[in-house]
Amino acid sequence: MLLLALDTATPAVTVALHDGERVLAHSAQVDARRHGELLLPAVDRVLRSAGRGLPQVTAVVAGTGPGPYTGLRVGLATAEAFGAALGVPVHGLCTLDGLAYASGLDVPFVVATDARRKEVYWARYADARTRTAGPAVDRPADLADEVAGVPALGAGARMYAETFTGVRTDLPEHVSAAALASLAAERLAAGTELPPPRPLYLRRPDAQVPANYKVVTPR
Template structure:
């Protein structure tokens, strides 16, 4: 087994390589505007660090979000391209699940990432492997009662300390592809199902066709 894990659903471009027993190499770069520039060089870097070649990859793990439209689609499109070229399966995992797994917590807690527009993507967990319900996107003020006192993981929680009062600097703030890969290895061993490698946006993209957009028919067209 040689799993290539990647996630671009948050400002962090995260890539890791896992051989089924351990993480061989990993790379994390945080830059919300350069996912397209950073991802492929990061994949190349991780392969070189592990002294492996892309054709050796037997499976791909990709974070499906939730996340902003532009960054999220970079990772998913790259995973799909690798899958088509290599003939390997793609295993989708919720990005928040990767952060939860990286926390290692065995008590109830919450994960929150920055959704921009003064909102967060978030979910509650019973422990590092068990999510309660589906991810959601909300304004922090709307969550205060639901998350009060709970340990909080993720950069979204750190942005709004008045809401996520249990946020601590020692808990993971950014996505870890290594954690995503280790979670995938556990689920593969257990025969668990994965999410389809499709984007989990939770809301419409920022770029939309203007309401007064006028379609112009070329001259001479029927």
């Protein structure tokens, strides 16, 4: 197996290559406005670093968010394009699961990323591999009772430390494709069927069709 993993659901543009046993190479750049510009060069850089070619890839996994629409669709569209071009399966994994896996925690905890609009995307875990609630999007103040005294990681938790009182700044702020690839490889090896690469937007887009627009075409 040669698994190509990528995620653009957070400000991090991250790519990794996994051979089923270990991560061969990975890349991460944090820039919320340049997902489309940075992703393909990162894929090329990772493949070159691992000494592998794109035709050798046997599967692709993409982070499905939750995340902002524009950034998230870059990674998912790219993953689908690779899958179609190579004739290989494309899998999805919740981005928050990747962050949780990278934590290595074996106690209950919370992962939260920035959802903008003064909200966070979040999920609760029993341990690094087991999600027990979420993903969801909420205002931090509405989660105070849910997350009080529980270890928390991710950019959203750091931004709202007054709510996420157990913030672990020693743990990852953004998802890493290396963790996403390792989690996917582990589940595939165990025979677990991974979800399809469908985006987890969790809320309606900002752009809406006007309710009362003027008709300019002839009737």
